[in-house]
Amino acid sequence: MLTASYNQDIGTVRDVKIRRLRSVEPQSLPQVNAISGIGLEGDMHADPLSPRQVLLASTSAYESFDLNPNSLRENLLLDADVSRLKSGGVLCIGSSVALWLMFQCEACGHLNVQKADLSKVIGNQRGMLSRVLRGGEIRPGDRVRYFELLMPSWSLDWRDRIRMILSSMPSGQVVEYKQLARIAGVPSGYCRVFPRVLKEMGTGYSSKAVSVRSQSTRPRWLGSELFNVSTNFIDGVSEIRSTPHHVTPHLENKMQKEDNTYAQVKHQMTKSLSDSGRTEDALNFGAVNVLLTKGRSLKNDTAQNFNPKPYPEVSDALPSDYDSWLS
Incomplete structure:
Protein backbone atom coordinates (compact mmCIF):
# COMPACT_ATOMS: atom_id res chain seq x y z
CA MET A 1 0.00 0.00 0.00
CA LEU A 2 1.29 3.46 -0.89
CA THR A 3 1.88 5.26 2.40
CA ALA A 4 4.30 7.99 1.39
CA SER A 5 4.88 10.07 -1.76
CA TYR A 6 8.32 11.38 -0.82
CA ASN A 7 10.92 10.32 -3.35
CA GLN A 8 14.37 11.40 -4.37
CA ASP A 9 16.89 10.62 -7.06
CA ILE A 10 19.79 9.42 -4.89
CA GLY A 11 22.41 8.37 -7.42
CA THR A 12 23.37 5.63 -9.84
CA VAL A 13 24.35 1.97 -9.97
CA ARG A 14 28.14 1.72 -10.21
CA ASP A 15 28.54 -2.05 -10.44
CA VAL A 16 26.34 -5.15 -10.65
CA LYS A 17 27.44 -8.59 -9.47
CA ILE A 18 26.21 -12.08 -8.84
CA ARG A 19 27.78 -14.81 -6.76
CA ARG A 20 27.00 -18.26 -8.07
CA LEU A 21 28.64 -20.29 -5.27
CA ARG A 22 29.93 -19.61 -1.77
CA SER A 23 33.36 -20.79 -2.84
CA VAL A 24 33.76 -18.10 -5.52
CA GLU A 25 33.98 -14.32 -5.44
CA PRO A 26 31.15 -12.13 -6.76
CA GLN A 27 31.38 -11.64 -10.51
CA SER A 28 30.86 -8.22 -12.11
CA LEU A 29 28.59 -8.28 -15.15
CA PRO A 30 27.51 -5.74 -17.78
CA GLN A 31 23.94 -6.37 -16.66
CA VAL A 32 21.92 -8.66 -14.40
CA ASN A 33 18.35 -9.84 -14.64
CA ALA A 34 16.26 -9.22 -11.52
CA ILE A 35 13.36 -11.66 -11.21
CA SER A 36 10.27 -10.53 -9.33
CA GLY A 37 9.94 -12.31 -5.99
CA ILE A 38 13.07 -14.39 -6.61
CA GLY A 39 16.22 -12.26 -6.70
CA LEU A 40 19.01 -11.92 -9.25
CA GLU A 41 19.20 -14.59 -11.92
CA GLY A 42 22.11 -16.94 -11.29
CA ASP A 43 22.86 -15.60 -7.82
CA MET A 44 23.18 -18.01 -4.89
CA HIS A 45 20.91 -15.86 -2.72
CA ALA A 46 17.96 -15.96 -5.13
CA ASP A 47 15.19 -17.44 -2.98
CA PRO A 48 11.44 -16.68 -3.09
CA LEU A 49 11.13 -17.02 0.69
CA SER A 50 14.16 -15.00 1.79
CA PRO A 51 14.43 -11.34 2.78
CA ARG A 52 18.11 -11.42 1.72
CA GLN A 53 17.79 -11.60 -2.08
CA VAL A 54 19.87 -8.56 -3.05
CA LEU A 55 22.61 -6.83 -1.04
CA LEU A 56 23.23 -3.12 -1.65
CA ALA A 57 26.44 -1.32 -0.66
CA SER A 58 27.83 2.20 -1.01
CA THR A 59 30.94 3.38 -2.78
CA SER A 60 31.42 5.64 0.25
CA ALA A 61 31.85 2.58 2.50
CA TYR A 62 34.69 1.35 0.31
CA GLU A 63 36.29 4.79 0.39
CA SER A 64 35.82 5.35 4.13
CA PHE A 65 37.43 2.05 5.11
CA ASP A 66 39.86 1.77 2.17
CA LEU A 67 38.46 -1.61 1.13
CA ASN A 68 39.44 -3.80 -1.79
CA PRO A 69 36.79 -4.56 -4.45
CA ASN A 70 34.27 -7.25 -3.43
CA SER A 71 35.08 -6.85 0.28
CA LEU A 72 31.40 -6.35 1.13
CA ARG A 73 30.21 -9.00 -1.34
CA GLU A 74 27.40 -6.77 -2.51
CA ASN A 75 25.20 -7.38 -5.55
CA LEU A 76 24.67 -3.72 -6.36
CA LEU A 77 27.23 -1.01 -5.66
CA LEU A 78 25.61 2.43 -5.50
CA ASP A 79 27.11 5.90 -5.36
CA ALA A 80 24.52 6.70 -2.69
CA ASP A 81 24.54 6.56 1.11
CA VAL A 82 22.96 3.16 1.71
CA SER A 83 23.25 3.62 5.48
CA ARG A 84 20.44 6.19 5.37
CA LEU A 85 17.95 3.90 3.63
CA LYS A 86 15.09 2.67 5.79
CA SER A 87 13.32 -0.65 5.96
CA GLY A 88 9.99 -0.47 4.17
CA GLY A 89 11.32 1.87 1.52
CA VAL A 90 11.48 1.08 -2.19
CA LEU A 91 14.32 1.67 -4.63
CA CYS A 92 13.32 2.10 -8.26
CA ILE A 93 16.29 1.29 -10.50
CA GLY A 94 16.46 2.14 -14.17
CA SER A 95 13.22 1.92 -16.10
CA SER A 96 11.61 -1.10 -14.48
CA VAL A 97 13.22 -2.67 -11.39
CA ALA A 98 11.86 -2.05 -7.89
CA LEU A 99 13.45 -3.36 -4.68
CA TRP A 100 11.79 -3.66 -1.26
CA LEU A 101 14.29 -2.58 1.41
CA MET A 102 14.25 -5.15 4.22
CA PHE A 103 16.91 -4.46 6.89
CA GLN A 104 20.57 -3.57 7.30
CA CYS A 105 23.00 -6.42 6.71
CA GLU A 106 24.81 -7.73 9.79
CA ALA A 107 28.53 -7.11 10.22
CA CYS A 108 29.81 -10.69 10.17
CA GLY A 109 33.25 -12.17 10.80
CA HIS A 110 33.97 -12.38 7.06
CA LEU A 111 34.67 -8.64 7.11
CA ASN A 112 37.63 -9.13 9.44
CA VAL A 113 39.28 -11.28 6.78
CA GLN A 114 39.15 -8.27 4.49
CA LYS A 115 40.43 -5.85 7.12
CA ALA A 116 41.26 -6.32 10.81
CA ASP A 117 38.35 -5.50 13.15
CA LEU A 118 36.24 -4.17 10.27
CA SER A 119 33.10 -5.80 11.69
CA LYS A 120 33.50 -3.72 14.87
CA VAL A 121 33.68 -0.35 13.16
CA ILE A 122 31.67 -0.55 9.93
CA GLY A 123 28.30 -0.15 11.69
CA ASN A 124 25.39 0.63 9.39
CA GLN A 125 27.67 1.07 6.38
CA ARG A 126 27.75 -2.73 5.94
CA GLY A 127 24.90 -2.59 3.43
CA MET A 128 21.14 -3.01 3.02
CA LEU A 129 19.32 -6.25 2.19
CA SER A 130 16.36 -6.18 -0.18
CA ARG A 131 13.84 -8.21 -2.19
CA VAL A 132 12.88 -7.83 -5.84
CA LEU A 133 9.37 -6.41 -6.11
CA ARG A 134 9.43 -5.88 -9.85
CA GLY A 135 11.92 -7.47 -12.20
CA GLY A 136 13.93 -6.27 -15.15
CA GLU A 137 17.50 -5.59 -16.20
CA ILE A 138 19.95 -3.67 -14.03
CA ARG A 139 23.05 -2.09 -15.55
CA PRO A 140 25.85 0.16 -14.32
CA GLY A 141 24.76 3.74 -14.85
CA ASP A 142 21.08 3.12 -14.07
CA ARG A 143 19.50 5.90 -12.03
CA VAL A 144 18.25 5.04 -8.54
CA ARG A 145 15.25 6.64 -6.85
CA TYR A 146 14.33 6.17 -3.22
CA PHE A 147 10.75 6.10 -1.93
CA GLU A 148 10.25 6.07 1.83
CA LEU A 149 7.86 3.82 3.73
CA LEU A 150 5.93 2.27 0.86
CA MET A 151 6.13 -1.30 2.14
CA PRO A 152 6.00 -3.10 5.51
CA SER A 153 9.19 -2.55 7.50
CA TRP A 154 11.22 -5.38 9.04
CA SER A 155 13.20 -5.03 12.24
CA LEU A 156 16.98 -5.19 12.33
CA ASP A 157 16.70 -7.35 15.47
CA LEU A 226 4.65 -12.59 4.19
CA PHE A 227 6.02 -11.70 0.77
CA ASN A 228 2.83 -11.83 -1.31
CA VAL A 229 2.39 -8.07 -1.34
CA SER A 230 0.59 -6.06 -3.96
CA THR A 231 2.91 -4.25 -6.34
CA ASN A 232 0.25 -2.52 -8.40
CA PHE A 233 1.17 0.86 -6.90
CA ILE A 234 4.72 0.66 -8.29
CA ASP A 235 3.60 1.55 -11.81
CA GLY A 236 2.24 4.80 -10.43
CA VAL A 237 5.26 5.37 -8.24
CA SER A 238 7.67 4.95 -11.15
CA GLU A 239 5.96 7.85 -12.89
CA ILE A 240 6.39 10.25 -9.97
CA ARG A 241 8.97 12.85 -10.83
CA SER A 242 11.98 12.91 -8.54
CA THR A 243 12.17 15.71 -6.00
CA PRO A 244 13.69 18.82 -7.64
CA HIS A 245 17.02 19.45 -5.96
CA HIS A 246 16.55 23.23 -6.12
CA VAL A 247 13.49 23.05 -3.84
CA THR A 248 15.38 21.77 -0.81
CA PRO A 249 17.88 24.58 -0.16
CA HIS A 250 15.22 27.26 -0.61
CA LEU A 251 12.81 25.78 1.92
CA GLU A 252 15.56 24.67 4.30
CA ASN A 253 16.83 28.25 4.47
CA LYS A 254 13.29 29.47 5.01
CA MET A 255 12.79 27.05 7.90
CA GLN A 256 16.06 28.00 9.58
CA LYS A 257 15.44 31.70 9.12
CA GLU A 258 12.05 31.44 10.81
CA ASP A 259 13.48 29.19 13.56
CA ASN A 260 10.91 26.52 12.82
CA THR A 261 10.77 23.30 14.80
CA TYR A 262 9.59 20.01 13.32
CA ALA A 263 6.21 20.47 15.03
CA GLN A 264 5.81 23.93 13.52
CA VAL A 265 6.65 22.72 10.05
CA LYS A 266 4.20 19.84 10.46
CA HIS A 267 1.54 22.37 11.46
CA GLN A 268 2.33 24.44 8.36
CA MET A 269 1.91 21.36 6.17
CA THR A 270 -1.41 20.49 7.78
CA LYS A 271 -2.67 24.04 7.42
CA SER A 272 -1.58 24.16 3.80
CA LEU A 273 -3.51 20.99 3.03
CA SER A 274 -6.64 22.34 4.69
CA ASP A 275 -6.54 25.74 3.02
CA SER A 276 -8.11 25.95 -0.40
CA GLY A 277 -5.68 26.84 -3.14
CA ARG A 278 -2.55 25.94 -1.17
CA THR A 279 -2.05 22.37 -2.36
CA GLU A 280 1.17 23.27 -4.15
CA ASP A 281 2.66 24.73 -0.96
CA ALA A 282 1.82 21.56 0.95
CA LEU A 283 3.37 19.37 -1.71
CA ASN A 284 6.52 21.47 -1.66
CA PHE A 285 6.84 21.10 2.09
CA GLY A 286 6.24 17.37 1.77
CA ALA A 287 9.00 17.05 -0.80
CA VAL A 288 11.71 18.58 1.37
CA ASN A 289 14.24 15.89 2.17
CA VAL A 290 15.59 17.77 5.19
CA LEU A 291 12.23 17.23 6.85
CA LEU A 292 11.98 13.51 6.23
CA THR A 293 15.56 12.26 6.16
CA LYS A 294 17.78 15.06 7.41
CA GLY A 295 15.79 16.28 10.37
CA ARG A 296 18.96 17.43 12.12
CA SER A 297 18.85 20.47 9.83
CA LEU A 298 15.71 21.73 11.58
CA LYS A 299 16.35 23.77 14.69
CA ASN A 300 15.29 22.29 18.02
CA ASP A 301 14.67 18.89 16.44
CA THR A 302 15.83 16.38 19.06
CA ALA A 303 15.19 13.20 17.04
CA GLN A 304 18.13 10.81 17.09
CA ASN A 305 20.09 9.76 14.03
CA PHE A 306 19.42 6.25 12.77
CA ASN A 307 21.86 3.90 14.45
CA PRO A 308 21.19 0.17 13.96
CA LYS A 309 21.85 -2.18 16.83
CA PRO A 310 24.76 -4.58 16.46
CA TYR A 311 23.87 -8.09 15.45
CA PRO A 312 22.66 -9.83 18.63
CA GLU A 313 24.89 -12.37 20.33
CA VAL A 314 23.73 -15.96 20.51
CA SER A 315 24.79 -17.93 23.56
CA ASP A 316 24.93 -21.37 22.00
CA ALA A 317 27.74 -22.45 19.73
CA LEU A 318 27.05 -21.82 16.06
CA PRO A 319 28.24 -23.95 13.15
CA SER A 320 31.65 -23.29 11.66
CA ASP A 321 30.12 -21.96 8.44
CA TYR A 322 28.09 -19.29 10.26
CA ASP A 323 30.08 -16.30 8.98
CA SER A 324 30.26 -17.64 5.43
CA TRP A 325 26.48 -17.99 5.45
CA LEU A 326 26.03 -14.32 6.27
CA SER A 327 28.54 -13.04 3.73
Whole structure:
Protein backbone atom coordinates (compact mmCIF):
# COMPACT_ATOMS: atom_id res chain seq x y z
CA MET A 1 0.00 0.00 0.00
CA LEU A 2 1.29 3.46 -0.89
CA THR A 3 1.88 5.26 2.40
CA ALA A 4 4.30 7.99 1.39
CA SER A 5 4.88 10.07 -1.76
CA TYR A 6 8.32 11.38 -0.82
CA ASN A 7 10.92 10.32 -3.35
CA GLN A 8 14.37 11.40 -4.37
CA ASP A 9 16.89 10.62 -7.06
CA ILE A 10 19.79 9.42 -4.89
CA GLY A 11 22.41 8.37 -7.42
CA THR A 12 23.37 5.63 -9.84
CA VAL A 13 24.35 1.97 -9.97
CA ARG A 14 28.14 1.72 -10.21
CA ASP A 15 28.54 -2.05 -10.44
CA VAL A 16 26.34 -5.15 -10.65
CA LYS A 17 27.44 -8.59 -9.47
CA ILE A 18 26.21 -12.08 -8.84
CA ARG A 19 27.78 -14.81 -6.76
CA ARG A 20 27.00 -18.26 -8.07
CA LEU A 21 28.64 -20.29 -5.27
CA ARG A 22 29.93 -19.61 -1.77
CA SER A 23 33.36 -20.79 -2.84
CA VAL A 24 33.76 -18.10 -5.52
CA GLU A 25 33.98 -14.32 -5.44
CA PRO A 26 31.15 -12.13 -6.76
CA GLN A 27 31.38 -11.64 -10.51
CA SER A 28 30.86 -8.22 -12.11
CA LEU A 29 28.59 -8.28 -15.15
CA PRO A 30 27.51 -5.74 -17.78
CA GLN A 31 23.94 -6.37 -16.66
CA VAL A 32 21.92 -8.66 -14.40
CA ASN A 33 18.35 -9.84 -14.64
CA ALA A 34 16.26 -9.22 -11.52
CA ILE A 35 13.36 -11.66 -11.21
CA SER A 36 10.27 -10.53 -9.33
CA GLY A 37 9.94 -12.31 -5.99
CA ILE A 38 13.07 -14.39 -6.61
CA GLY A 39 16.22 -12.26 -6.70
CA LEU A 40 19.01 -11.92 -9.25
CA GLU A 41 19.20 -14.59 -11.92
CA GLY A 42 22.11 -16.94 -11.29
CA ASP A 43 22.86 -15.60 -7.82
CA MET A 44 23.18 -18.01 -4.89
CA HIS A 45 20.91 -15.86 -2.72
CA ALA A 46 17.96 -15.96 -5.13
CA ASP A 47 15.19 -17.44 -2.98
CA PRO A 48 11.44 -16.68 -3.09
CA LEU A 49 11.13 -17.02 0.69
CA SER A 50 14.16 -15.00 1.79
CA PRO A 51 14.43 -11.34 2.78
CA ARG A 52 18.11 -11.42 1.72
CA GLN A 53 17.79 -11.60 -2.08
CA VAL A 54 19.87 -8.56 -3.05
CA LEU A 55 22.61 -6.83 -1.04
CA LEU A 56 23.23 -3.12 -1.65
CA ALA A 57 26.44 -1.32 -0.66
CA SER A 58 27.83 2.20 -1.01
CA THR A 59 30.94 3.38 -2.78
CA SER A 60 31.42 5.64 0.25
CA ALA A 61 31.85 2.58 2.50
CA TYR A 62 34.69 1.35 0.31
CA GLU A 63 36.29 4.79 0.39
CA SER A 64 35.82 5.35 4.13
CA PHE A 65 37.43 2.05 5.11
CA ASP A 66 39.86 1.77 2.17
CA LEU A 67 38.46 -1.61 1.13
CA ASN A 68 39.44 -3.80 -1.79
CA PRO A 69 36.79 -4.56 -4.45
CA ASN A 70 34.27 -7.25 -3.43
CA SER A 71 35.08 -6.85 0.28
CA LEU A 72 31.40 -6.35 1.13
CA ARG A 73 30.21 -9.00 -1.34
CA GLU A 74 27.40 -6.77 -2.51
CA ASN A 75 25.20 -7.38 -5.55
CA LEU A 76 24.67 -3.72 -6.36
CA LEU A 77 27.23 -1.01 -5.66
CA LEU A 78 25.61 2.43 -5.50
CA ASP A 79 27.11 5.90 -5.36
CA ALA A 80 24.52 6.70 -2.69
CA ASP A 81 24.54 6.56 1.11
CA VAL A 82 22.96 3.16 1.71
CA SER A 83 23.25 3.62 5.48
CA ARG A 84 20.44 6.19 5.37
CA LEU A 85 17.95 3.90 3.63
CA LYS A 86 15.09 2.67 5.79
CA SER A 87 13.32 -0.65 5.96
CA GLY A 88 9.99 -0.47 4.17
CA GLY A 89 11.32 1.87 1.52
CA VAL A 90 11.48 1.08 -2.19
CA LEU A 91 14.32 1.67 -4.63
CA CYS A 92 13.32 2.10 -8.26
CA ILE A 93 16.29 1.29 -10.50
CA GLY A 94 16.46 2.14 -14.17
CA SER A 95 13.22 1.92 -16.10
CA SER A 96 11.61 -1.10 -14.48
CA VAL A 97 13.22 -2.67 -11.39
CA ALA A 98 11.86 -2.05 -7.89
CA LEU A 99 13.45 -3.36 -4.68
CA TRP A 100 11.79 -3.66 -1.26
CA LEU A 101 14.29 -2.58 1.41
CA MET A 102 14.25 -5.15 4.22
CA PHE A 103 16.91 -4.46 6.89
CA GLN A 104 20.57 -3.57 7.30
CA CYS A 105 23.00 -6.42 6.71
CA GLU A 106 24.81 -7.73 9.79
CA ALA A 107 28.53 -7.11 10.22
CA CYS A 108 29.81 -10.69 10.17
CA GLY A 109 33.25 -12.17 10.80
CA HIS A 110 33.97 -12.38 7.06
CA LEU A 111 34.67 -8.64 7.11
CA ASN A 112 37.63 -9.13 9.44
CA VAL A 113 39.28 -11.28 6.78
CA GLN A 114 39.15 -8.27 4.49
CA LYS A 115 40.43 -5.85 7.12
CA ALA A 116 41.26 -6.32 10.81
CA ASP A 117 38.35 -5.50 13.15
CA LEU A 118 36.24 -4.17 10.27
CA SER A 119 33.10 -5.80 11.69
CA LYS A 120 33.50 -3.72 14.87
CA VAL A 121 33.68 -0.35 13.16
CA ILE A 122 31.67 -0.55 9.93
CA GLY A 123 28.30 -0.15 11.69
CA ASN A 124 25.39 0.63 9.39
CA GLN A 125 27.67 1.07 6.38
CA ARG A 126 27.75 -2.73 5.94
CA GLY A 127 24.90 -2.59 3.43
CA MET A 128 21.14 -3.01 3.02
CA LEU A 129 19.32 -6.25 2.19
CA SER A 130 16.36 -6.18 -0.18
CA ARG A 131 13.84 -8.21 -2.19
CA VAL A 132 12.88 -7.83 -5.84
CA LEU A 133 9.37 -6.41 -6.11
CA ARG A 134 9.43 -5.88 -9.85
CA GLY A 135 11.92 -7.47 -12.20
CA GLY A 136 13.93 -6.27 -15.15
CA GLU A 137 17.50 -5.59 -16.20
CA ILE A 138 19.95 -3.67 -14.03
CA ARG A 139 23.05 -2.09 -15.55
CA PRO A 140 25.85 0.16 -14.32
CA GLY A 141 24.76 3.74 -14.85
CA ASP A 142 21.08 3.12 -14.07
CA ARG A 143 19.50 5.90 -12.03
CA VAL A 144 18.25 5.04 -8.54
CA ARG A 145 15.25 6.64 -6.85
CA TYR A 146 14.33 6.17 -3.22
CA PHE A 147 10.75 6.10 -1.93
CA GLU A 148 10.25 6.07 1.83
CA LEU A 149 7.86 3.82 3.73
CA LEU A 150 5.93 2.27 0.86
CA MET A 151 6.13 -1.30 2.14
CA PRO A 152 6.00 -3.10 5.51
CA SER A 153 9.19 -2.55 7.50
CA TRP A 154 11.22 -5.38 9.04
CA SER A 155 13.20 -5.03 12.24
CA LEU A 156 16.98 -5.19 12.33
CA ASP A 157 16.70 -7.35 15.47
CA TRP A 158 16.20 -10.99 14.46
CA ARG A 159 14.13 -11.67 17.59
CA ASP A 160 11.63 -9.02 16.55
CA ARG A 161 11.45 -10.55 13.08
CA ILE A 162 10.75 -13.97 14.58
CA ARG A 163 7.98 -12.48 16.72
CA MET A 164 6.46 -10.70 13.71
CA ILE A 165 6.55 -13.84 11.57
CA LEU A 166 4.92 -16.04 14.21
CA SER A 167 2.26 -13.39 14.82
CA SER A 168 1.43 -13.52 11.10
CA MET A 169 0.90 -17.28 10.98
CA PRO A 170 -2.54 -18.71 10.19
CA SER A 171 -4.12 -20.42 13.18
CA GLY A 172 -3.84 -24.18 13.40
CA GLN A 173 -0.50 -24.39 11.59
CA VAL A 174 3.13 -24.67 12.69
CA VAL A 175 6.42 -23.65 11.09
CA GLU A 176 9.55 -25.75 11.28
CA TYR A 177 12.63 -24.13 12.79
CA LYS A 178 14.67 -24.32 9.59
CA GLN A 179 11.90 -22.65 7.60
CA LEU A 180 11.51 -20.00 10.28
CA ALA A 181 15.22 -19.22 10.02
CA ARG A 182 14.92 -19.00 6.24
CA ILE A 183 12.09 -16.49 6.15
CA ALA A 184 13.52 -14.47 9.05
CA GLY A 185 16.85 -14.15 7.26
CA VAL A 186 19.07 -15.78 9.91
CA PRO A 187 21.52 -18.71 9.66
CA SER A 188 20.10 -22.19 10.14
CA GLY A 189 22.44 -22.50 13.12
CA TYR A 190 20.00 -20.29 15.02
CA CYS A 191 17.60 -23.23 15.10
CA ARG A 192 19.58 -24.39 18.12
CA VAL A 193 18.53 -21.36 20.15
CA PHE A 194 14.95 -21.08 18.89
CA PRO A 195 13.48 -23.26 21.69
CA ARG A 196 14.95 -21.02 24.38
CA VAL A 197 14.15 -17.75 22.61
CA LEU A 198 10.57 -18.79 21.80
CA LYS A 199 10.02 -19.99 25.36
CA GLU A 200 11.03 -16.53 26.59
CA MET A 201 8.47 -15.00 24.21
CA GLY A 202 5.66 -17.06 25.78
CA THR A 203 3.45 -20.01 24.89
CA GLY A 204 1.64 -17.96 22.26
CA TYR A 205 4.85 -18.10 20.23
CA SER A 206 6.63 -21.27 21.33
CA SER A 207 3.70 -23.48 20.31
CA LYS A 208 3.83 -22.20 16.73
CA ALA A 209 7.31 -23.47 15.81
CA VAL A 210 8.59 -27.04 15.87
CA SER A 211 11.68 -29.03 14.98
CA VAL A 212 11.84 -31.12 11.82
CA ARG A 213 11.46 -34.23 13.99
CA SER A 214 8.27 -33.02 15.63
CA GLN A 215 5.37 -35.46 15.52
CA SER A 216 2.82 -32.66 15.40
CA THR A 217 0.10 -33.40 12.85
CA ARG A 218 -0.67 -29.74 12.24
CA PRO A 219 -0.03 -28.43 8.71
CA ARG A 220 3.42 -26.93 8.08
CA TRP A 221 3.42 -23.24 7.19
CA LEU A 222 5.96 -22.01 4.62
CA GLY A 223 5.49 -18.26 5.11
CA SER A 224 4.94 -17.21 1.51
CA GLU A 225 2.10 -14.90 2.58
CA LEU A 226 4.65 -12.59 4.19
CA PHE A 227 6.02 -11.70 0.77
CA ASN A 228 2.83 -11.83 -1.31
CA VAL A 229 2.39 -8.07 -1.34
CA SER A 230 0.59 -6.06 -3.96
CA THR A 231 2.91 -4.25 -6.34
CA ASN A 232 0.25 -2.52 -8.40
CA PHE A 233 1.17 0.86 -6.90
CA ILE A 234 4.72 0.66 -8.29
CA ASP A 235 3.60 1.55 -11.81
CA GLY A 236 2.24 4.80 -10.43
CA VAL A 237 5.26 5.37 -8.24
CA SER A 238 7.67 4.95 -11.15
CA GLU A 239 5.96 7.85 -12.89
CA ILE A 240 6.39 10.25 -9.97
CA ARG A 241 8.97 12.85 -10.83
CA SER A 242 11.98 12.91 -8.54
CA THR A 243 12.17 15.71 -6.00
CA PRO A 244 13.69 18.82 -7.64
CA HIS A 245 17.02 19.45 -5.96
CA HIS A 246 16.55 23.23 -6.12
CA VAL A 247 13.49 23.05 -3.84
CA THR A 248 15.38 21.77 -0.81
CA PRO A 249 17.88 24.58 -0.16
CA HIS A 250 15.22 27.26 -0.61
CA LEU A 251 12.81 25.78 1.92
CA GLU A 252 15.56 24.67 4.30
CA ASN A 253 16.83 28.25 4.47
CA LYS A 254 13.29 29.47 5.01
CA MET A 255 12.79 27.05 7.90
CA GLN A 256 16.06 28.00 9.58
CA LYS A 257 15.44 31.70 9.12
CA GLU A 258 12.05 31.44 10.81
CA ASP A 259 13.48 29.19 13.56
CA ASN A 260 10.91 26.52 12.82
CA THR A 261 10.77 23.30 14.80
CA TYR A 262 9.59 20.01 13.32
CA ALA A 263 6.21 20.47 15.03
CA GLN A 264 5.81 23.93 13.52
CA VAL A 265 6.65 22.72 10.05
CA LYS A 266 4.20 19.84 10.46
CA HIS A 267 1.54 22.37 11.46
CA GLN A 268 2.33 24.44 8.36
CA MET A 269 1.91 21.36 6.17
CA THR A 270 -1.41 20.49 7.78
CA LYS A 271 -2.67 24.04 7.42
CA SER A 272 -1.58 24.16 3.80
CA LEU A 273 -3.51 20.99 3.03
CA SER A 274 -6.64 22.34 4.69
CA ASP A 275 -6.54 25.74 3.02
CA SER A 276 -8.11 25.95 -0.40
CA GLY A 277 -5.68 26.84 -3.14
CA ARG A 278 -2.55 25.94 -1.17
CA THR A 279 -2.05 22.37 -2.36
CA GLU A 280 1.17 23.27 -4.15
CA ASP A 281 2.66 24.73 -0.96
CA ALA A 282 1.82 21.56 0.95
CA LEU A 283 3.37 19.37 -1.71
CA ASN A 284 6.52 21.47 -1.66
CA PHE A 285 6.84 21.10 2.09
CA GLY A 286 6.24 17.37 1.77
CA ALA A 287 9.00 17.05 -0.80
CA VAL A 288 11.71 18.58 1.37
CA ASN A 289 14.24 15.89 2.17
CA VAL A 290 15.59 17.77 5.19
CA LEU A 291 12.23 17.23 6.85
CA LEU A 292 11.98 13.51 6.23
CA THR A 293 15.56 12.26 6.16
CA LYS A 294 17.78 15.06 7.41
CA GLY A 295 15.79 16.28 10.37
CA ARG A 296 18.96 17.43 12.12
CA SER A 297 18.85 20.47 9.83
CA LEU A 298 15.71 21.73 11.58
CA LYS A 299 16.35 23.77 14.69
CA ASN A 300 15.29 22.29 18.02
CA ASP A 301 14.67 18.89 16.44
CA THR A 302 15.83 16.38 19.06
CA ALA A 303 15.19 13.20 17.04
CA GLN A 304 18.13 10.81 17.09
CA ASN A 305 20.09 9.76 14.03
CA PHE A 306 19.42 6.25 12.77
CA ASN A 307 21.86 3.90 14.45
CA PRO A 308 21.19 0.17 13.96
CA LYS A 309 21.85 -2.18 16.83
CA PRO A 310 24.76 -4.58 16.46
CA TYR A 311 23.87 -8.09 15.45
CA PRO A 312 22.66 -9.83 18.63
CA GLU A 313 24.89 -12.37 20.33
CA VAL A 314 23.73 -15.96 20.51
CA SER A 315 24.79 -17.93 23.56
CA ASP A 316 24.93 -21.37 22.00
CA ALA A 317 27.74 -22.45 19.73
CA LEU A 318 27.05 -21.82 16.06
CA PRO A 319 28.24 -23.95 13.15
CA SER A 320 31.65 -23.29 11.66
CA ASP A 321 30.12 -21.96 8.44
CA TYR A 322 28.09 -19.29 10.26
CA ASP A 323 30.08 -16.30 8.98
CA SER A 324 30.26 -17.64 5.43
CA TRP A 325 26.48 -17.99 5.45
CA LEU A 326 26.03 -14.32 6.27
CA SER A 327 28.54 -13.04 3.73
